[in-house]
Amino acid sequence: MVTPRTAPPDDATLRAAAATVPDPELPVLTLAELGVLRELRIDRPTDQDDTSSHPPDAPPAARVRVRVDITPTYTGCPALETMATDLETALRQAGATEVTVRTVLSPAWSTDDITVEGRHKLSAAGIAPPRPTGHAEGGPVGLTLTIRCPRCGSTDTTLLSRFSSTACKALRRCDTCREPFDHVKEL
Amino acid sequence: MLGDDALILSHRLAEWTGHAPALEEDVALANISLDLLGQARTLFSLVGNEDELAFLREERAFHNIQLVEQPNGDFAHTIARQLYFSVAQEIRWTAVAGSPDCPTPIRELAAKAVKETAYHRDHAWEWTLRLGDGTDESRTRMRRGIEVMWRHTGELFVPIPGLPLDEPALRAQWLTALETVLAAATLTLPEGPDADAWTAGGGRQGVHTESFGFLLAEMQHLHRSHPGATW
Numbered sequence: 001m002v003t004p005r006t007a008p009p010d011d012a013t014l015r016a017a018a019a020t021v022p023d024p025e026l027p028v029l030t031l032a033e034l035g036v037l038r039e040l041r042i043d044r045p046t047d048q049d050d051t052s053s054h055p056p057d058a059p060p061a062a063r064v065r066v067r068v069d070i071t072p073t074y075t076g077c078p079a080l081e082t083m084a085t086d087l088e089t090a091l092r093q094a095g096a097t098e099v100t101v102r103t104v105l106s107p108a109w110s111t112d113d114i115t116v117e118g119r120h121k122l123s124a125a126g127i128a129p130p131r132p133t134g135h136a137e138g139g140p141v142g143l144t145l146t147i148r149c150p151r152c153g154s155t156d157t158t159l160l161s162r163f164s165s166t167a168c169k170a171l172r173r174c175d176t177c178r179e180p181f182d183h184v185k186e187l
Numbered sequence: 188m189l190g191d192d193a194l195i196l197s198h199r200l201a202e203w204t205g206h207a208p209a210l211e212e213d214v215a216l217a218n219i220s221l222d223l224l225g226q227a228r229t230l231f232s233l234v235g236n237e238d239e240l241a242f243l244r245e246e247r248a249f250h251n252i253q254l255v256e257q258p259n260g261d262f263a264h265t266i267a268r269q270l271y272f273s274v275a276q277e278i279r280w281t282a283v284a285g286s287p288d289c290p291t292p293i294r295e296l297a298a299k300a301v302k303e304t305a306y307h308r309d310h311a312w313e314w315t316l317r318l319g320d321g322t323d324e325s326r327t328r329m330r331r332g333i334e335v336m337w338r339h340t341g342e343l344f345v346p347i348p349g350l351p352l353d354e355p356a357l358r359a360q361w362l363t364a365l366e367t368v369l370a371a372a373t374l375t376l377p378e379g380p381d382a383d384a385w386t387a388g389g390g391r392q393g394v395h396t397e398s399f400g401f402l403l404a405e406m407q408h409l410h411r412s413h414p415g416a417t418w
Contacts, residue, residue, distance in 0.1 A: 075299055076225025105229070106295035108302065162306055163215035167222060171211065187302050 008062045009095035011042050017094035018068060024082040025166050028125040031070065031083060035113025038069040038104060065098040066091050071109045073187070074167040111168075111187050126150045128157075128172065128183035147183055149174035157181075188347055188391060189279075190230030191251035194241060195399075196272060197223035198406050199259055208262055215310060219269075222303045229296050242410035246393075246400055252342035253390040256399045260332070263325065266314045267332030273307040274364050275343045278357050280304055288351045312368050319372025330374055337377040339387050 018040055019032040031037040043065040068087050072080055084101035091099045111130035114122075119129035128147050146155040154176035162185065164171040170185040200220035207213035231237040254272060259265045283289045283297035318329040344358040362376070369375055387396070410416075 072225070072299075074222055074225060074303055075229055075296070076221035076223070078221070105292075105299050108295075108299035110302075161211035161215055162310060163211070163218035165214070167218050167303075171214075185306075 008044070008064050014042055014064070014066055014091060014094050014096060015040060017090045018066075018087060021083070021086050021090045024079040024086065025168075026122070026125075026127070028121045028127075029114075029118050031087070033115045033118030033121065034073070035115065035118070036070050036073060036083070036109060037087075038071050039067075040069075041067045043067070062095075062097065064096045065100075066096040067100045067102065069102050069104045071104050073109050075105075076167060109187070111184060114184070122184060123150050126181055127169070128181060130184045130186045133186045147172060149177060149179065150181055151179050152177040188250045190227045190234075190240070191249050192255050192272075192276075193223040193230065194227035195249070195251045195402065196255035196268075197221070197227060198402060199255065199257075199268075200265075202259055203265065212262075216265075219307050219310065222300075222307065226296065226300050230293075233292050238410065242407045246395055246403055248393060249395065249399075249403075250391050250393055252339070252345075253387050253396050253399075254336065254339040254342065256390070256395060256402060257336060257339055258398050260335070261328055263318050263328035263332040264335065265332075266311055266318060267329065267336045269307070270311040270315050270333070270365070270368070271336055271340050271343070273304060273311050274368075275340075275357075275361050277301060277304040277308045278360050278364070279352070282352050282357055283350060286350075286352060290349065293350070315368055315374075316372045319369070319374045326373070329372070333369070333374060334377045337379065337381055341381040342388050342390055345391055 018037060019030060021031050021037075023029050023031055023034050023036070026034065045063050045065060068091070070080070070083055070087070080103060084103075087101050088099040110133060112133055114130065122129045128150050131147070147157050148155055149157050152174060154174050156175040157172050158175055159170060160173050160180065161171040164182050168184055168187070169182040171180060172183050173180045197220045200216045200223070203216040204213060204220075207216055227241070228237050231240045234240070254268060257264075257268055280297040280301035284294055284301055286294070289297075315329065318325040320326070321329075343361070344354040346352075346354050365376060389395075
């Protein structure tokens with residue numbers, strides 16, 4: 001449903017709406033903090049533009065088209081469709097009349113795309129954030145830096161499995177407090 | 188062809204869900220399966236409708252190599268299949284990502300997939316070491332796995348239309364990598380040929396082994412029984 005508005009939303013409102021959409025699998029983070037929100041293009045077609053795609057119930061002056069590019073963390077990420085739906089809902093609520101969400105693969109997502117704020121939030125939620133990859137060629141980086149237990153802060157932790165609850169996480173255990181925890185593995 | 192490889196191996200790995208030797212392994216194989224499914228979906232969407240390609244094609248229209256359709260067997264069989272495939276896939280994706288002669292969408296996928304495949308290779312690699320250099324029983328089973336799967340590896344480096352790569356060079360890289368890991372696991376590459384008249388092949392031409400029909404039946408029956416169903 002498009003809520004009729006007297007004034008169309010400005011760009012900042014739309015950008016803010018997209019930036020606050022949480023990730024479906026890591027809801028402590030927004031898609032922007034996770035680095036999967038790539039680009040947002042706002043376009044305000046005038047009456048001279050084509051009218052075929054514009055909803056008949058929206059007044060022409062209020063037409064706001066938004067195109068969002070997102071990139072998957074992993075190619076098989078099952079959350080992509082939910083992300084697209086959530087973004088569309090958020091943008092429509094903010095006043096956009098047309099929303100297109102595109103999935104782009106290039107440049108490939110890296111855990112280096114997670115923002116500093118995002119890393120703090122992961123840690124606070126009990127998930128160890130990824131270490132910097134240094135853009136190593138050809139795969140996982142060597143296990144040189146230690147990974148801290150997000151609960152007690154100990155650096156004495158062991159890898160239990162490279163694969164965990166979602167494609168982007170590994171399972172570790174803290175050898176000090178004995179709690180298992182997830183770690184967003186470097187990609 | 189590469190999409191079919193990814194889809195079929197994804198299905199085989201998913202069969203382990205709920206049956207793997209440990210919970211972590213259950214999760215690991217399902218994760219690898221999901222990565223492969225993502226690759227298959229990306230490749231299918233470049234040429235047509237994903238659902239139609241996966242669920243409405245007959246056996247002869249699938250061009251996956253016969254290696255990926257081989258039944259899971261015991262865990263060592265699965266690891267042997269995974270070792271041969273993931274080492275090859277990492278080498279192939281690396282080559283595609285760096286080749287300006289390959290189509291852009293496939294290069295973009297390759298650049299992304301190679302990072303995931305490195306984890307798959309690592310997983311197979313570590314299990315090969317653990318089983319090969321483990322107990323007498325695990326070593327026997329691992330050796331049997333690499334021998335049984337070997338004759339299905341001849342198709343791994345058959346040239347793929349549209350992807351002009353130096354296949355013999357890729358195969359040489361693959362052999363070197365395998366020799367390294369197998370030596371560390373106190374095993375050796377099987378001695379028999381992997382690609383001549385006496386070995387298996389024909390997957391790329393749509394010829395499949397007996398178990399493939401059963402795999403397709405299981406994978407496709409729901410979609411075919413309820414055409415157009417959604418939830």
